[in-house]
Amino acid sequence: MSSMLPSDKNNHKSPLPEPFRDLIKSMNEFFTDKPMRGFLQSIDDFFKSPFPAGTGFHVETLETGTEYIISAELPGVKKEQIQLNISGNYLTISVENQELETEENQISHVYRRKYVRQQASRTIALPHVINENLVRASYRDGLLQIRIPQEKGKLIDIEE
Template sequence: MSKKKDNLPTPFNDLPIADFLKSIDGFFQDAFRNFNFASGFPVHQYETNNQYIIEAQLPGIKKEQINLDIYSNHIKISVENSEIIEEKNEINNSFKSSKSFHKAQRVIMVPFTISVRDVKASFRDGLLKITIPNKKRTIEIE
């Protein structure tokens, strides 16, 4: 019975076909596993009587990859990912290393100046939720 290498069917075990198929497989696995940094991420904003709420959908992202910065009446949401992938093949006596860095960001403007101490942010199940007390004042006209 023939042996399998890297779970590929027997006819595909010969190099360079095996490495080629493995790289294609890795490409599609990474494409669907990772967050799509190229297209950004969806942001939904709305206000209630008491709060201004910003929600960003960040599936597959970890809390440590998210940065929030406040500038006057703007909030910048940044998501960063860096990876170092190393593969060592002792059979072929080869070593492959690849590094990647991705960053996506959105800047959201709110209709009032933001106080850093008033902003609250939570991240659960891929949803970043930022709440800011609504500082809207209604002026009565005489």
């Protein structure tokens, strides 16, 4: 049994056996070489975006009795990127992000240009036609808030 112990009693850490050393080396190469490195970079890019493309964003609608309050969470979005569109009884909130990324390396003479365009929208249906002249919207700290007054329709008396 003593023959299985390392001969150097001062060395507490024994070297990895040959098969494990090769396995660890292979795993390191797998994660640092292409195409895996590009795949991991694309995952990082995905989580850097303010909103995932095509999935929309969180919208909440509250009815107070006198108005509808629609709140949309848009962290990292600038006011200029938001567009509101009213058509009949539908309100559409659209957010569009366009960026041109350029990278120049004078040493290796590599030039890279990347055009990024992200778009998301949500449409909210209300039970009556929206009067766009009465709609108020504000945007502060990543929260868009839209106030739409509830309009009373004309009541019609029913004759006997």
